Amino acid sequence: MTRVFWKVLKEGRVSLTLAAVVEILSGALLQSRLEALISLPILLAIVPPLNDMAGDLGTIVVARLTTAFYLGSIEPRLRENKGLRMNLSSLMVVCVLTVLYISMLSTLYSTLHLGVFDAGILFRIISIIMLAGMTGVFFTLVCGTLLSVASFKKGYDPDTMVMPVITVIGDFLSIGSALLISRMFGLV
Template sequence: MSVGGDLLHGEDLEDDLLDEWSVRSIVTTLVPLLAVLSVLQMVSGTVLESYEEQLLKNPALLVLVPVMIGTAGNLGSIMCARLSTQLHLGTLEFSPSNPNIRANVGAVLGLAATVFVLLGLASWGIGRALGGTLGLGTLLLITMVSGMLLAVWVVVVSSVSVYASYRLGYDPDDTTIPVVTNVCDITGVLILFGVVGLVL
């Protein structure tokens, strides 16, 4: 491993890695980040509360919200983990022409398309059981459009988070997943109800 043209061997490399992975280093990186993200979570809850009337009127949407934002966080975690691993292996180049980037984006979007169709069907069935009136076609349209928009947003946020962490000298394994899951919570709600407002 080389840093600034100097090779690190044996004990020097071990000391460098231990310093990077020390409890103190991880805590000083994550505590400020988690404090900021906690505030973002409170904002997300406030935004969700503003749609309370619409959620109670359409039980299928009430079922849809937590699963959709949870799914977006999971997709973001997958994307971040794959990019971080490739970064550590030295095989990642941040370029749209990079086949590794395209493969990761394709995998996330393909998984999102599959999951959000199943999510639409499940939320429709549960919504009907709870007395909801939204039709299957309408709910699938809402789920697919908002889900795929959110998946594209997840790809963008994940890529930017990994790149920014790398450029700032942080380990993407420590920082990116909390950032992506929290950002997707609030944006997932906004995207979902933006689509609901256009469809209904």
């Protein structure tokens, strides 16, 4: 095996192990709060799509920036960088469109599968999806950008080093914002 194989293994091993430990703990945390979440199934149902969205958009920003850094089309610096701003704002637009879609799916799920059509609860659930989704994604994108720039500057490949970590950060931030905002709306 040549340099590429060992470089991927060396860089990937650390971040993946860290990600696995945090994910196991997150799984245990969710399991320990399962009863509270089961009491309002619609709330439980929005956790996976919010997680998916934050992780996905995090991986997109890291993948796009890594390619741009290697090609030299975006400078790996944080200040006065139009390329970074353009990527972040485009992905926030994708986030807004996706939370609208998740809101629509959740309303259908609640009405058709759970047989619940309570306008008050649905309004609060949709507000939670919007606020938690956008907050979680915003901070995930910021973390993805900061870590990609730092990793590239240090000579590590962000595709290998940052990618596994950003999905965990996305999970943590989206679950955290969903629980926090649900609490503010008096649902948990």
